[in-house]
Amino acid sequence: MASLHQSIEIDVPVQTAYNQWTQFEDFPSFMENIEEVQQLDDQHLHWRASIGGAEREWETEITEQIPDQRIAWRTVSGAENRGVVKFEPLGADRTLLTVDVEYQPGTVTEKIGDMLGMVSANIGEDLENFKEFIENQGGETGAWRSEIH
Template structure:
């Protein structure tokens, strides 16, 4: 099991928005190739580990807005569970993230490459969360987020207009 803590110079709601959407994980998790959203609670993950394709399906088991987000594997050839806790800092201007992640096989001992993957999880999680922090704190990212919000608000206004 890996546990890492990092402080991000963004408001809690923004940090939660990105870390409570597993489909965003491949942006900063170096060893996750793809995450596909099946529905609001179910996601399919894929990764290539030692030349072997691993795929697993997770269900969100806890989503307490701006507080905690957790998932558990329900199907696949890699068993992954994760919990992310969010704590506001500096009157909500910054956020502490506590991220716990566990990977294991469903049956028996893992093969050599998967065992290395699992053993390297703590160091990799630290590296991945640092990448996340750098990405979300970057001016470019903040600007894109603001543009996305502005476009969404504009679309909402257009949808609210009634035509005769």
């Protein structure tokens, strides 16, 4: 499996950043390759993406969710991946958002893209887009504050 680690500082309180990240169905608004996310229940999501011109679908299970701290997941079907998003306050109005992902490139195109650093670049762009989205939004579009262990 390949892995990546990326962080970004966001000019919103940690609660605002976390609350927006829990709005999974909004991900296509700031994630370039994600076409659709359907929240099936509190712990399960169905993803549809266009990666390197190929349609990919998978389902994930949220394995841990602690408000204002972390959200961890793993795939239960489809494109294999797992990871964690961490939220760290950097004062009252600033957040460090860190993403650690492990993934299995499937097609030859995905493997070449991974070798060229395209996955890392896409995640970096998605984080920049999230930063712009939440900072310009002026607040979160919703929130889910329960815990999953």
